[in-house]
Amino acid sequence: MPIIERHVRGAMPARAHAEAPRWPHGQRSCVALAFDLDGPTGDAMLDGSIWRNPAYFTLGSYGPWRALRRLLDMLCERSVPATFFVPAWVVEHWPRQCAAIIEGGHEIAYHGYRHEAFWTLDRDGQRAVMERSAQVFERHLGMRPVGFRTPSGDWGPDTLRVLAEAGVRYSSSMRGDDRPYLVHAEGIAEPMVEIPGRWELDDYASLAYHRNPDFPASLDRIASYDTTLDNWRREFDGSHRDGLCLTTLFHPKVSGKPGRIPLLERLIDHMREQDGVWFAACRDVAQWWRDTYAAGASEDVPQDLRR
């Protein structure tokens, strides 16, 4: 599998700070804010149990129904772009809310139909999800996404090919770096750009809480908001110091609440107070990376970053 090969064959970097990528206009680092607008999709919808648990359904629907507007207003006030990874089922059921994402100047990208774990599907199953999703985006929003984030799982051996055939040009699904990188697959001319995320920047890790069903498993208390904000700030500070690319795995239904929106406001305000932060949608990060590093490079590490 190309992702695995990349991480076991690559040479040890000489010094991490010597490998800072170049960013547009000489900016120091990149921030690609991203939200997964899952709504009520996921395992409980895939196994049908959600239809017997209306409270659980409303926990998820709070995202597109209520929290999204609050988030969009917050981003608009700060003129900061973001990417929303949206299961197509959510687009089908909240089309006006999803249209507002595009009207706000943000990006919408693929995130499964009902939040399927792609590694559990064979090639035809993955193709069916992508085709159905593309039809939904086309019908309700008049557009075709170019980005993809794996819903709750990982890639299967065929996923890269399926994504490429569906017109996907970048993914934000893996974990193995703090810079974007290129993923090559045999028989596919264009490399996929991967913009990796990290659990440290997933709001589920500190803020998600739901009883009955007990989800996420083992997380039975909500972390201190001050501590959560401090963690996120430190993650950004390190990324900015080293000139890297930071993306988030935030969820409107988790972070877009009245008492939590201030955490995002303060985090983004802290970022904006620093010099040289390039705020960009993931598709623009991917385009920059491809334009800057794909041409003529035979491997996924840019030639001029190898020492």
Ligand SMILES: [Zn+2]
């Ligand atoms: Zn998700």
